[in-house]
Amino acid sequence: MSQDVATQLREQIQQAITDNPVVLFMKGTPEQPRCGFSARTVAALEATGSPFAAVDVLPHPGIREAVSAISNWPTIPQLFVNGELVGGCDIVTEMYESGELAQTLGVEAPDGALDEAPGGEGTVPGPPPMGIENRLG
């Protein structure tokens, strides 16, 4: 990978982290995760009812390298909230189970959130989940 491509990817990813209050870097898409850890993280996020942006790291190996270089975190998925790394699958799952995730995301803790089918339309404001995928693909 040329230095230019690496720099460009890094800038785009930094931009995605800055522009999106909740952004998940994952393998595959929320609709079609390509890794069990990414799937579990998406499920936890969807269960909170919080809108989130998602970036598929698979289209280019440089995306994954750039994400890890920015976050100093070796694995995918990675969840960023308000520009900060919250964690990967283990941490997000633990936080979901303790109710901390909803708190961190600024949504009500799971009460009604669990009754709603994950990915349900209509009640959740905010950008569609795949808003930034194409920019990086």
Next chain:
Amino acid sequence: MPTSEEIKIRIEAAIPGAEAAVEDLTGGGDHFRATVQSDAFAGKSRIDQHRMVYDVFGPEVGGPIHALSIKTQTRTP
């Protein structure tokens, strides 16, 4: 290909006072789950606790160790 035992030994050698339980999730030597207890985690955020464990393996995580699932606990005296 690392074994659960190797991963456990390396974590315990690298993190002061650590006690680790490691399982090979798939039997394939590339997906592991490590539960690590150490006083060295005290006062650190969960992110930093997990980074301490990842740092033991450097670029091996994401390479030969495809996935390392981590649970950290601060030992209570």
